Amino acid sequence: MTFLRLPLLLACLSLPAFAATSTPAIPPELKPESNPVAPIPPSSTAQQLYASAQSDLLQLRVLLKNGHSQSAVGSGFLIGKSNLVITNFHVVSQIALEPETYFGEFKDTQGKSGDIELLAVDVQHDLAVVRVNRQGTGVFNLTEVPATLNQGEHLYSLGNPLDLGFTISEGTYNGVSHRGFSDQIMFTGPVNPGMSGGPNVTASGQVAGINVAHRRDGELVSFLVPATFAQKLFSGITESSKPPADFKPIIGEQLLAHQALMMDTLLATPLTHKNLGPYSVPVRESEQVRCWGSSDTKGEKTYNTDQINCAMESELFVSEDLQTGNISMNHKFVQTDKLDPLRFALHMGKFFTNRVSGNTKDENLTTSHCTEEFIGKENFSSRAVVCVESYQKFAGLYNFILFTSSTDEPRMSLQSRLIINGVSYENGQKFIQQFLTALTKIKPAKNDPAKNASAKEEKSVPKVASVDTSTNNVSSSNNKEAK
Amino acid sequence: MSFFYFVEILNPHGDVQARHKFTQLPVRLGRSYSNDIILDDYHTAAEHAVIELNESNDIIIRDLGSQNAIKVKGKVQPIVVMNGDTSVQLGHTHVRVRDSNYVVSDEVNDSAHSRWQGWPMFFSAVLMICVLSLTTSWLSDIANNKSSDYIIGVAQWLLVAAVWSGIWALANRAFGGAANFTRHLFTFSFGLVSLTLLDYLCMLLAFSFSLEWFTQYQTHFQLAIVAVVIYYHLRHINVRNRKMFKIVCASLAIVGSSLKLMSNYQATNQYTDELYMHEILPPSFRVSRNHSLEEFDKSIAKLKTDIDSEREKALKEKADKNSAKK
Numbered sequence: 001m002t003f004l005r006l007p008l009l010l011a012c013l014s015l016p017a018f019a020a021t022s023t024p025a026i027p028p029e030l031k032p033e034s035n036p037v038a039p040i041p042p043s044s045t046a047q048q049l050y051a052s053a054q055s056d057l058l059q060l061r062v063l064l065k066n067g068h069s070q071s072a073v074g075s076g077f078l079i080g081k082s083n084l085v086i087t088n089f090h091v092v093s094q095i096a097l098e099p100e101t102y103f104g105e106f107k108d109t110q111g112k113s114g115d116i117e118l119l120a121v122d123v124q125h126d127l128a129v130v131r132v133n134r135q136g137t138g139v140f141n142l143t144e145v146p147a148t149l150n151q152g153e154h155l156y157s158l159g160n161p162l163d164l165g166f167t168i169s170e171g172t173y174n175g176v177s178h179r180g181f182s183d184q185i186m187f188t189g190p191v192n193p194g195m196s197g198g199p200n201v202t203a204s205g206q207v208a209g210i211n212v213a214h215r216r217d218g219e220l221v222s223f224l225v226p227a228t229f230a231q232k233l234f235s236g237i238t239e240s241s242k243p244p245a246d247f248k249p250i251i252g253e254q255l256l257a258h259q260a261l262m263m264d265t266l267l268a269t270p271l272t273h274k275n276l277g278p279y280s281v282p283v284r285e286s287e288q289v290r291c292w293g294s295s296d297t298k299g300e301k302t303y304n305t306d307q308i309n310c311a312m313e314s315e316l317f318v319s320e321d322l323q324t325g326n327i328s329m330n331h332k333f334v335q336t337d338k339l340d341p342l343r344f345a346l347h348m349g350k351f352f353t354n355r356v357s358g359n360t361k362d363e364n365l366t367t368s369h370c371t372e373e374f375i376g377k378e379n380f381s382s383r384a385v386v387c388v389e390s391y392q393k394f395a396g397l398y399n400f401i402l403f404t405s406s407t408d409e410p411r412m413s414l415q416s417r418l419i420i421n422g423v424s425y426e427n428g429q430k431f432i433q434q435f436l437t438a439l440t441k442i443k444p445a446k447n448d449p450a451k452n453a454s455a456k457e458e459k460s461v462p463k464v465a466s467v468d469t470s471t472n473n474v475s476s477s478n479n480k481e482a483k
Numbered sequence: 484m485s486f487f488y489f490v491e492i493l494n495p496h497g498d499v500q501a502r503h504k505f506t507q508l509p510v511r512l513g514r515s516y517s518n519d520i521i522l523d524d525y526h527t528a529a530e531h532a533v534i535e536l537n538e539s540n541d542i543i544i545r546d547l548g549s550q551n552a553i554k555v556k557g558k559v560q561p562i563v564v565m566n567g568d569t570s571v572q573l574g575h576t577h578v579r580v581r582d583s584n585y586v587v588s589d590e591v592n593d594s595a596h597s598r599w600q601g602w603p604m605f606f607s608a609v610l611m612i613c614v615l616s617l618t619t620s621w622l623s624d625i626a627n628n629k630s631s632d633y634i635i636g637v638a639q640w641l642l643v644a645a646v647w648s649g650i651w652a653l654a655n656r657a658f659g660g661a662a663n664f665t666r667h668l669f670t671f672s673f674g675l676v677s678l679t680l681l682d683y684l685c686m687l688l689a690f691s692f693s694l695e696w697f698t699q700y701q702t703h704f705q706l707a708i709v710a711v712v713i714y715y716h717l718r719h720i721n722v723r724n725r726k727m728f729k730i731v732c733a734s735l736a737i738v739g740s741s742l743k744l745m746s747n748y749q750a751t752n753q754y755t756d757e758l759y760m761h762e763i764l765p766p767s768f769r770v771s772r773n774h775s776l777e778e779f780d781k782s783i784a785k786l787k788t789d790i791d792s793e794r795e796k797a798l799k800e801k802a803d804k805n806s807a808k809k
Binding site for chain 2 (some may be wrong): 300301302303339341342343344345346347348349350352353354355356358359360366367368369370371372373374375376377381383384385386387388389390391392395398403405407408409410415425429432433436437
C-alpha cells in the first residue's frame with residue numbers, strides 16, 4: 001500500500017484510522033464540548049487561548065451524499081471576521097475530486113453545524129479554503145509578515161483529534177524542516193488524526209501554522225504548514241469568490257508546477273557517485289532524498305549482496321489512494337565466487353521479475369507500457385527496462401520506473417531501479433537519461449570479492465527505525481527460497 | 484472361390500460384436516426363433532426385418548412391419564440399401580452387411596517399432612524424466628547442493644509421470660483394448676522434455692538475439708506442444724480416428740491460445756504474457772549488438788505516444804460507462 005510507504009501520517013481522520021478507534025459512533029450531542037481533555041496538562045496560557053479561540057474553531061467533515069455517513073474528519077478555523085475557513089487540502093480532497101459523491105459539513109464548538117463550500121486548493125502546501133454560513137469573530141488573523149518564532153518557543157495546536165472533541169495541545173517550535181519541497185514547521189507536540197487543518201498559534205495568539213502531519217515512527221514529531229502559505233492562498237479569495245466548476249484541472253496544474261520545482265531541485269547538481277564492486281552508481285543525496293545502505297553476507301549463502309536505497313521522505317497527497325511527487329532509487333550489487341555463471345544469471349533473473357504489473361482496474365492510473373533494450377557503453381553493458389503509466393485524472397503527469405541489470409560480468413550483477421512518480425514526460429525522460437549515463441564501471445573486474453570492500457562503506461550509515469519500508473521489501477526478496 | 488455375405492452386429496461405437504456368415508440371401512432378423520439371426524433386444528419385433536437382394540442386385544434391408552422400424556442415423560426408412568458401410572439400427576441393435584467383395588481400408592502403418600517397445604522404451608522414458616529433473620534441480624540450486632533435494636525432485640517427477648500415464652493407460656484399456664502404459668509414459672516424458680527445452684530455447688533466443696517476443700508469447704508455443712502430446716496419447720488409444728484427433732487437438736490449442744491472449748489483454752491491455760522479459764543469462768550468451776543510450780532514449784520518447792493513447796482509451800471507456808449509467 002503506497003499510503004504506508006512514508007512514515008508521515010497526515011493528521012486527517014479518515015475511515016481506516018477511524019475504524020481503529022474504539023468509539024466510532026459518538027452521537028454529536030454527547031460530545032465533550034466545554035471541557036476538552038488535552039494530552040498535556042494545559043497551562044494558563046492554553047486556557048486563555050482556548051477560551052478566546054473556541055468561537056472560531058470548526059470541525060470539518062466530508063460525508064457521502066448517499067447515506068450521509070462521514071468519510072473524513074478534520075479541523076479548520078475562521079479567518080478574521082470573514083466567512084472563510086482555512087483547512088488542509090487532504091481533509092477536503094474528496095470534495096475536490098469527486099463532488100458528485102461527497103459533500104462537506106462543519107460543526108463548531110457549540111455543536112452547531114452547516115454546509116461548507118470549497119473555494120480554493122493548494123495541493124503543494126496541503127491547504128484549502130472553504131466558505132461557511134457564519135462569520136468569524138476575528139480571533140485568527142493571517143498577516144503578511146509571519147510571526148517570528150524562536151526555537152523552544154511554546155506553540156499551541158487546536159483541533160478535534162480522533163473526533164473525540166475540541167482540544168488544545170501545547171508543544172514547542174523546533175525550526176523548519178526542508179525534507180519536502182516546501183518548508184514545514186517542526187512542532188514538538190501532539191498532532192493527532194482529526195486535528196488536520198486546525199490552527200497552531202503562539203502564546204500571544206498569532207497564527208504560526210496549520211496542523212498537517214506527524215511522524216509515526218517518532219514521538220510528538222509533528223509538522224505545520226507555515227502560515228505564510230495560507231496567507232498567500234487566502235489573499236487571492238474574497239468572501240464572494242465563485243468556486244471553480246471543476247478542481248481537477250487546477251490540481252493538475254499545481255501538480256505539474258510542483259514536479260517542475262522538484263525536478264529542478266533534484267537535477268540542479270550532478271548526481272553523486274557511490275562504488276559498488278567494480279561499478280559506479282548514481283545516487284541523489286540531498287535534503288529531500290535520504291540514502292541508506294545494507295549488506296547481506298551470511299556465511300551459508302553462495303552469494304553476497306550490498307544495497308543502497310535512496311528515497312524521498314515526502315510526497316504529495318492527492319487522495320487516499322493517490323500520493324505522488326516522489327522519487328526513489330535502489331542499487332543492488334550481488335556477487336558470487338561459489339556459483340557458476342549460468343545458475344547465477346538465472347537466479348538474478350528471478351530478482352528481475354514482477355517489477356511492474358499492468359493493472360487495468362486502477363481508477364487513478366493507466367496500465368503500464370514498457371520498452372526494453374540491451375544497452376552498452378564503453379566497458380559496461382546492461383539490460384534496461386522503462387515502464388510508464390499516466391494519470392487518468394491529470395493530463396501530462398506520468399509515473400516512471402527504470403530497472404536495469406548488468407550483463408557484463410559473469411559472476412557479478414548490479415541491478416538498479418529508479419522510480420519517479422508524478423512528473424512530466426520530459427522530466428522523467430531526462431532523469432532516466434542522467435541516471436543511465438551515470439551508471440558506469442570504474443575498472444575491469446578482477447573476480448576477487450575481497451577487493452570490493454568499498455561497497456561496505458554504506459553500511460556504516462546508521463539505520464533508523466524502519467524509515468523506508470521499500471528497503472525491507474527488497475531485502476526480503478533476498479532471503480530467497482532454497483529449493 | 485466361394486461367395487459369402489457377412490451380417491455384423493455392432494456396438495454403438497461401431498465395433499463388431501458378432502459376425503454371421505451366410506452363403507445366400509435372404510436372411511431374416513428378429514427376436515423369434517424362426518429367424519436366421521436372433522436378436523436379444525426387447526426393442527425389436529419377433530419378425531423385424533429381412534436382408535435380401537433387389538432387382539439391381541444390391542443388398543437391401545426391408546422392414547417387416549415392426550413397431551420401431553429401421554433407422555439410419557435416427558431416421559426411419561422402410562427399405563435401406565446396405566453398401567457395406569451403412570449401419571442401420573433395429574431397436575437398439577446396430578447392423579451392418581458386407582459381402583466378400585467388400586474392399587477393406589489400407590493397412591495402417593505400424594509406427595511403433597516392435598523391438599523398441601517394451602523395456603527399452605520404458606527405460607528411456609524413465610531416463611528422460613530423471614535427466615530432466617536433475618538438470619532443472621541443478622539449475623535452480625543456488626544453495627549448497629543437497630543430494631536429498633535432487634532425489635526428491637526425481638521421485639516427484641516419476642510419480643507425476645506414473646499417474647499421468649496411468650490415467651491414459653486406463654482409458655486405453657477401456658476404449659482400445661490394451662493398456663499401452665509404456666507408450667503413454669514415453670509420450671509424456673518426451674512432451675516434458677520438449678516443454679523444458681522450449682523454455683530454455685525461448686530464453687536463449689530472447690536473451691542472445693534480443694528477440695524478447697519469444698518469452699512474451701511463450702505460452703502459445705507451450706500450448707502447441709501440449710496439444711501434440713495429447714494427440715499422441717489419443718492416437719495410442721484409437722488408431723482409426725487420427726484425422727479427427729488432429730482437428731480436436733489443433734482446436735484445443737487454438738482455443739487455449741485465444742483464452743490466454745484474452746486474459747492477458749483483460750489484465751494489462753496488452754497481449755503479451757509479461758510486460759517485459761525478466762530472464763537473464765550469463766554475459767557470454769549475448770550475440771546481438773547492444774544499443775546506445777541515445778537509441779534507448781529514442782524508444783523511451785516513442786513510448787509517450789503509447790501511454791498517451793492508453794490514457795485516452797481509459798478516459799473514453801470511463802465516459803462510455805458513465806453515459807451508459809445515465
